[in-house]
Amino acid sequence: MNQTLKQAIRWAAGQAPRSNPVKRKNTRIIVSNFADDPALATHGDFIWAVIKNTAHTSHNDSRPHITLHIKTADMTARKTTRAVHIYSKNDKEEEYESFRLFEERSDKESDGTPGDQVE
Numbered sequence: 001m002n003q004t005l006k007q008a009i010r011w012a013a014g015q016a017p018r019s020n021p022v023k024r025k026n027t028r029i030i031v032s033n034f035a036d037d038p039a040l041a042t043h044g045d046f047i048w049a050v051i052k053n054t055a056h057t058s059h060n061d062s063r064p065h066i067t068l069h070i071k072t073a074d075m076t077a078r079k080t081t082r083a084v085h086i087y088s089k090n091d092k093e094e095e096y097e098s099f100r101l102f103e104e105r106s107d108k109e110s111d112g113t114p115g116d117q118v119e
Contacts (some may be wrong), residue, residue: 005070006035009049012112017054026093027054027066028118033096034068034086043082043101046070050114052083055093061085061100064093069111079107 009031017023031051034040048071055064065085075081083102089095 005040005046005049006032008047009035009051009068009118010114011116011118012050012052013115015051015053015112016116023054023093026088027051030066030086030088030093030096031068031118034084034099037096037099040099040101044072044075047073048076048114050112051118052112055088063087065100066093075104080104081107081111 017027031049035049040046050069052067052069055066057064058067063085065087068084068086069081070084071081082104085100085102087097087099089097
């Protein structure tokens with residue numbers, strides 16, 4: 001379990017779904033369960049995370065997912081990040097299933113800045 005990562009997870013500024021408490025709650029649960037996934041630890045000790053998008057599809061992934069950007073301390077110093085797609089087991093987006101971690105890349109302005117803590 002990565003308590004450091006769980007405590008560091010933030011919504012991208014302005015992205016928290018304030019008008020949809022169910023979506024907010026489900027996203028929080030799925031992202032928290034992702035931080036507990038032992039498979040994540042094999043990729044590094046992540047200490048920083050921003051939820052870029054709640055459940056959606058994208059041009060490179062037609063499966064509904066949550067997009068999260070994560071960093072280790074070393075990545076923070078180098079100004080790089082890794083995107084993660086987090087998947088749920090069903091269309092209601094209530095239960096964590098798995099994740100897909102993308103290659104490390106340079107930070108972009110469009111990555112978003114940390115906003116509200118995920119509660």
